[in-house]
Amino acid sequence: MQPTPSNRDRVYKFLRDEVLPDPSQHGSFLTEDQVAERVGGTSRTPVREALLLLASEGLIQLVPRHGAYIPPVTKQEINEALEYRSFIETKAAELVIERGSVPVEAMELALKHQAESSDAGHEREFVEWDTEFHIALVRAVGNSLMTKSYTDLRARHVRIGIRALMNTPERQAAVIAEHQAIIDGLRSNDPEKAKAALLSHIHTTASGLAEA
Numbered sequence: 001m002q003p004t005p006s007n008r009d010r011v012y013k014f015l016r017d018e019v020l021p022d023p024s025q026h027g028s029f030l031t032e033d034q035v036a037e038r039v040g041g042t043s044r045t046p047v048r049e050a051l052l053l054l055a056s057e058g059l060i061q062l063v064p065r066h067g068a069y070i071p072p073v074t075k076q077e078i079n080e081a082l083e084y085r086s087f088i089e090t091k092a093a094e095l096v097i098e099r100g101s102v103p104v105e106a107m108e109l110a111l112k113h114q115a116e117s118s119d120a121g122h123e124r125e126f127v128e129w130d131t132e133f134h135i136a137l138v139r140a141v142g143n144s145l146m147t148k149s150y151t152d153l154r155a156r157h158v159r160i161g162i163r164a165l166m167n168t169p170e171r172q173a174a175v176i177a178e179h180q181a182i183i184d185g186l187r188s189n190d191p192e193k194a195k196a197a198l199l200s201h202i203h204t205t206a207s208g209l210a211e212a
Contacts, residue, residue, distance in 0.1 A: 007046035012053055014039050019070065020059055021124065021158045023166060026072040029063070059155060073163045078209050081153065081160055085134070086202050088150055092138045093186060093194040102186045103140035107133055111179050118172045126172060127161035133179055137186075160209070168208040178204065 015035065019025050032044045032051070039047070051068050054060045061069040096102045114129035131154055138150045165171065178201040185194035 007042040008049040008053075011035060011039050011042060011047050011050035015050060015054060016059070016155045017158075020054075020155055021127075021162050023162060025070050027070065029067040029069050031067040035068075057152075057155075073159055077156070078160055078163075078206070081156055082202055082206050084153070085157075086199060088146065089134060089137060089198050089202075090195040092141050092146070093198060094191045095141045095143075096137065097186065097189050097191050097194065099142075101140050101142065102189075103136045104183060104187055106136040106140070107179075107183050107186075110136055111176065111183065114179070115176050118176065120169075123162060123165045123169075124158075127158050127165065130161055130175065130179075131157050137182075164205055164208050171204075171208055174204070175201075 019030070032047045035047045035051070036042055036044055051060065051062060055062050055068075061071060063069050110129050110133040114126055114133065117125040117129060134157075135147075135151055135154070139147050141147070178197070181197040182194065182201060185197040188194070
C-alpha cells in the first residue's frame, strides 16, 4: 500500500506540476494563503514548508512581505539546462548501447503518447511525455545518481519545454520526428549516430528558444 502523501508533499506537487510550468504565472507572486486556498484541505504550515523546499531548488524566490515569486524562464536557465542535457543524454546513449540496455520500448511508448497529445490544448501533456521520453534514456543506464540528478530537474525541463512550444507551436510534428530519429540511432547500436540525433534535437530546441 502506498503511503498517503503529506500535506507538504501535496502542496509541493501542486506547485511544481501545476503552477510553475504555467507561463501565465511567471513573474507573479503567490502568498501562503493563496496557495492554501488553491490546494484545499491544508494549513499555512505545509505551504510554507513546500515553498521553502522549492526555494532551495531554485525554482521560486521567497521575498519578505511579498510572498513567493515565480521567475520567468531566462536565457541563462535555458542555456544551462540544455548544456546539461547535452552532456548527460549523450553519455547515456553511449552507455546504454555499450551495455545492451537501450530502452526502445519505453521510449517508443512515451513517443506514442506524445504523438497522441500533439493537438492544440494538450501542450502540457505533450511536454510531460517529451520529458518522460528523455528520462527513459537516462534511467536505462542504471546509475541511480545520474537518474536522480536528471529527474530532479524535471520541473525545470517542463517549464522550458512549454516555453519552447509557446515560441514555436508548429514544432510538435518536428519534435516527434526528431525523437524517432533518436530511437533509430539507438536501435542501430551506433553511438555516434545516436549522439548526433540527440544533439541535433537539443540544438533545434535551443534555436526555437533563442528569443525567450
